[in-house]
Amino acid sequence: xxxxxxxxxxxxxxxxxxxxxxxxxxxxxxxxxxxxxxxxxxxxxxxxxxxxxxxxxxxxxxxxxxxxxxxxxxxxxxxxxxxxxxxxxxxxxxxxxxxxxxxxxxxxxxxxxxxxxxxxxxxxxxxxxxxxxxxxxxxxxxxxxxxxxxxxxxxxxxxxxxxxxxxxxxxxxxxxxxxxxxxxxxxxxxxxxxxxxxxxxxxxxxxxxxxxxxxxxxxxxxxxxxxxxxxxxxxxxxxxxxxxxxxxxxxxxxxxxxxxxxxxxxxxxxxxxxxxxxxxxxxxxxxxxxxxxxxxxxxxxxxxxxxxxxxxxxxxxxxxxxxxxxxxxxxxxxxxxxxxxxxxxxxxxxxxxxxxxxxxxxxxxxxxxxxxxxxxxxxxxxxxxxxxxxxxxxxxxxxxxxxxxxxxxxxxxxxxxxxxxxxxxxxxxxxxxxxxxxxxxxxxxxxxxxxxxxxxxxxxxxxxxxxxxxxxxxxxxxxxxxxxxxxxxxxxxxxxxxxxxxxxxxxxxxxxxxxxxxxxxxxxxxxxxxxxxxxxxxxxxxxxxxxxxxxxxxxxxxxxxxxxxxxxxxxxxxxxxxxxxxxxxxxxxxxxxxxxxxxxxxxxxxxxxxxxxxxxxxxxxxxxxxxxxxxxxxxxxxxxxxxxxxxxxxxxxxxxxxxxxxxxxxxxxxxxxxxxxxxxxxxxxxxxxxxxxxxxxxxxxxxxxxxxxxxxxxxxxxxxxxxxxxxxxxxxxxxxxxxxxxxxxxxxxxxxxxxxxxxxxx
Amino acid sequence: xxxxxxxxxxxxxxxxxxxxxxxxxxxxxxxxxxxxxxxxxxxxxxxxxxxxxxxxxxxxxxxxxxxxxxxxxxxxxxxxx
Numbered sequence: 066x067x068x069x070x071x072x073x074x075x076x077x078x079x080x081x082x083x084x085x086x087x088x089x090x091x092x093x094x095x096x097x098x099x100x101x102x103x104x105x106x107x108x109x110x111x112x113x114x115x116x117x118x119x120x121x122x123x124x125x126x127x128x129x130x131x132x133x134x135x136x137x138x139x140x141x142x143x144x145x146x147x148x149x150x151x152x153x154x155x156x157x158x159x160x161x162x163x164x165x166x167x168x169x170x171x172x173x174x175x176x177x178x179x180x181x182x183x184x185x186x187x188x189x190x191x192x193x194x195x196x197x198x199x200x201x202x203x204x205x206x207x208x209x210x211x212x213x214x215x216x217x218x219x220x221x222x223x224x225x226x227x228x229x230x231x232x233x234x235x236x237x238x239x240x241x242x243x244x245x246x247x248x249x250x251x252x253x254x255x256x257x258x259x260x261x262x263x264x265x266x267x268x269x270x271x272x273x274x275x276x277x278x279x280x281x282x283x284x285x286x287x288x289x290x291x292x293x294x295x296x297x298x299x300x301x302x303x304x305x306x307x308x309x310x311x312x313x314x315x316x317x318x319x320x321x322x323x324x325x326x327x328x329x330x331x332x333x334x335x336x337x338x339x340x341x342x343x344x345x346x347x348x349x350x351x352x353x354x355x356x357x358x359x360x361x362x363x364x365x366x367x368x369x370x371x372x373x374x375x376x377x378x379x380x381x382x383x384x385x386x387x388x389x390x391x392x393x394x395x396x397x398x399x400x401x402x403x404x405x406x407x408x409x410x411x412x413x414x415x416x417x418x419x420x421x422x423x424x425x426x427x428x429x430x431x432x433x434x435x436x437x438x439x440x441x442x443x444x445x446x447x448x449x450x451x452x453x454x455x456x457x458x459x460x461x462x463x464x465x466x467x468x469x470x471x472x473x474x475x476x477x478x479x480x481x482x483x484x485x486x487x488x489x490x491x492x493x494x495x496x497x498x499x500x501x502x503x504x505x506x507x508x509x510x511x512x513x514x515x516x517x518x519x520x521x522x523x524x525x526x527x528x529x530x531x532x533x534x535x536x537x538x539x540x541x542x543x544x545x546x547x548x549x550x551x552x553x554x555x556x557x558x559x560x561x562x563x564x565x566x567x568x569x570x571x572x573x574x575x576x577x578x579x580x581x582x583x584x585x586x587x588x589x590x591x592x593x594x595x596x597x598x599x600x601x602x603x604x605x606x607x608x609x610x611x612x613x614x615x616x617x618x619x620x621x622x623x624x625x626x627x628x629x630x631x632x633x634x635x636x637x638x639x640x641x642x643x644x645x646x647x648x649x650x651x652x653x654x655x656x657x658x659x660x661x662x663x664x665x666x667x668x669x670x671x672x673x674x675x676x677x678x679x680x681x682x683x684x685x686x687x688x689x690x691x692x693x694x695x696x697x698x699x700x701x702x703x704x705x706x707x708x709x710x711x712x713x714x715x716x717x718x719x720x721x722x723x724x725x726x727x728x729x730x731x732x733x734x735x736x737x738x739x740x741x742x743x744x745x746x747x748x749x750x751x752x753x754x755x756x757x758x759x760x761x762x763x764x765x766x767x768x769x770x771x772x773x774x775x776x777x778x779x780x781x782x783x784x785x786x787x788x789x790x791x792x793x794x795x796x797x798x799x800x801x802x803x804x805x806x807x808x809x810x811x812x813x814x815x816x817x818x819x820x821x822x823x824x825x826x827x
Numbered sequence: 828x829x830x831x832x833x834x835x836x837x838x839x840x841x842x843x844x845x846x847x848x849x850x851x852x853x854x855x856x857x858x859x860x861x862x863x864x865x866x867x868x869x870x871x872x873x874x875x876x877x878x879x880x881x882x883x884x885x886x887x888x889x890x891x892x893x894x895x896x897x898x899x900x901x902x903x904x905x906x907x908x
Binding site for chain 1: 832834835836838843874875879881882883884885886887888891898900901902903904905906907908
């Protein structure tokens with residue numbers, strides 16, 4: 066590694082980073098040219114369809130597919146018998162290790178179905194109509210079992226147990242009886258009982274949230290082709306082509322080298338596309354039929370069978386001195402995991418008090434399996450749920466103390482040097498600056514109208530780094546292609562092009578960002594955890610620096626000077642050898658045009674495992690208005706401030722913040738999985754599962770605070786997850802202001818608001 | 828000696844002990860030292876935990892340096908959405 070690579074690209078003046086060029090994927094997306102998962106087609110492809118369980122919990126007695134196989138046009142039928150019966154084994158493939166047995170059982174049920182919508186069989190046929198007919202001909206005999214949907218009933222000793230092999234982890238005394246409680250998390254600091262005893266003011270409440278879906282516009286879709294020589298190709302929409310490759314290989318018992326996965330354009334993921342559902346099934350159908358197989362989920366499939374995030378029951382108690390110093394906290398979080406362990410309650414425990422410097426606390430989290438779809442990641446997994454409870458309690462504490470809610474948060478805020486509630490000591494954080502930005506905003510000083518309320522809430526997310534690969538190839542005209550291994554779910558292509566352009570010193574229009582398939586670019590951890598601009602961006606900058614070093618070496622040879630006498634400035638090599646003042650600068654284009662004669666193509670690749678991602682903080686301010694006759698709520702003004710490190714493309718960063726707010730507002734006001742008494746989802750469609758649309762929201766104002774992360778060449782921090790953390794509580798706190806009643810259960814739907822108003826009146 | 832702090836995830840290996848010191852110059856050496864002191868903990872930590880070294884989180888990074896007086900918190904590996 067050269068000296069150039071060892072130090073960050075110190076930039077006194079930035080020409081590209083921080084500007085707002087036209088997004089490289091924009092034209093394709095607005096003209097319909099972008100190729101999403103469902104847009105791929107292959108000659109001779111079949112249509113794949115999945116038969117899903119109508120029961121929330123049942124034993125599969127038998128599956129008879131003979132009538133389906135006999136139907137003309139049906140080319141293959143697969144069940145769990147067509148997949149290896151995997152042992153319990155944790156394996157790295159996505160962001161964190163997954164249990165391969167659970168992953169496989171979620172893709173295709175074996176022995177039992179664990180939720181309404183669980184896949185039990187799949188067919189491949191010449192048309193959708195034939196495939197649908199074939200599904201109706203598959204006879205599955207079920208023995209229905211008692212089911213449990215909500216988290217607290219699932220924790221009960223007499224609850225129906227989903228997995229008779231599951232014993233609670235994390236208890237002081239290992240249990241001897243199986244239960245639905247997969248794990249207990251616990252984090253303790255100080256003497257919480259003594260602190261509560263000495264507190265001047267105490268608040269406490271019980272809070273509930275419902276399971277909500279990521280709500281990406283594009284349903285899961287893929288095409289899989291199994292060739293005669295055993296080699297496979299998959300085209301699919303996901304947050305990580307390498308994740309798809311690894312999980313397909315494990316679930317089907319293949320060598321990784323036998324699978325090539327090409328990422329499609331992705332129509333939203335938000336964490337929900339960090340695992341596989343269709344791809345292994347499509348591959349199995351292709352293997353059985355000898356044809357490529359295309360599978361596209363319906364919206365109903367998406368709701369019934371792909372991961373929502375958890376519904377939760379929480380209890381928060383806070384104690385404070387009369388001056389506003391929060392001295393004690395207890396937080397208990399009970400999270401639905403869905404059919405298999407792995408709710409985000411661990412992260413929720415770590416983030417719950419992360420914005421506060423509190424000397425004494427106990428945080429306990431419970432990961433609980435339920436007869437609902439296995440939860441999947443959703444932006445800042447777990448943190449919005451915990452923040453809803455904690456930030457509601459902090460709001461009540463401010464009221465009880467008679468303090469301004471921002472002043473209370475400023476008094477107890479974490480700063481550089483504060484030991485975070487989850488352990489480490491914070492560095493280079495911009496939280497108090499973010500609080501101050503909201504405190505000093507025009508919005509915070511503006512008056513409210515009748516039936517309006519104002520809420521403040523804060524949020525935290527770690528952000529991560531991880532493994533990334535980036536390659537830069539210089540064309541003979543001096544333009545550049547930047548290839549990475551990360552699907553672009555939030556504008557990363559623009560960021561990659563801009564960071565490469567900034568480093569190389571060329572216009573961003575001369576840089577074309579691309580996303581490689583698993584055979585054409587080195588391994589990259591999936592796009593998630595707000596890691597791509599940080600980690601993959603670091604790889605891009607280092608690759609650009611390698612290119613520059615190569616260019617300087619070539620220029621030095623051409624000029625017959627030492628490398629030290631060649632500098633790279635503004636996209637060209639300059640000779641600074643005082644003995645050769647006649648040497649004119651050589652541009653990237655000029656050097657590229659001679660590349661064949663000076664050593665061959667100019668290209669560089671960097672692989673790294675980025676560490677030192679800087680955490681992010683957000684402070685949100687929400688004004689809403691309630692119609693007391695209907696209970697309908699309108700968000701009338703919203704401002705979100707966030708420490709973003711350095712905004713590479715400010716418009717994208719603002720978009721990330723606005724998107725998080727929009728999703729959080731939907732989570733707060735309307736969204737919820739609704740199950741009937743048999744455990745079947747009743748609102749598996751956007752008509753009945755109400756997400757916000759543009760007309761539901763005002764312009765969402767953003768304030769970007771830039772406290773750079775010194776570990777990134779340009780100071781970037783992850784920005785995609787923080788903005789969904791505060792909105793649930795910001796809305797709930799505004800509702801408290803508007804109606805004078807604390808609503809501690811989400812969603813704050815019109816019937817719930819009316820009930821709260823009725824209770825107040827009574 | 829680096830100052831190591833672990834949470835409840837590691838207590839089954841440490842018998843409830845949360846803080847101790849080890850002689851180690853890298854994450855990998857910390858893992859090895861933990862395994863010597865608490866058999867099985869090293870493998871567990873390697874698979875499931877991230878290292879917050881002097882406030883900076885390092886995940887799956889064996890060769891990240893650990894200073895002679897570093898503060899090292901072991902926290903569950905972090906993902907995201």
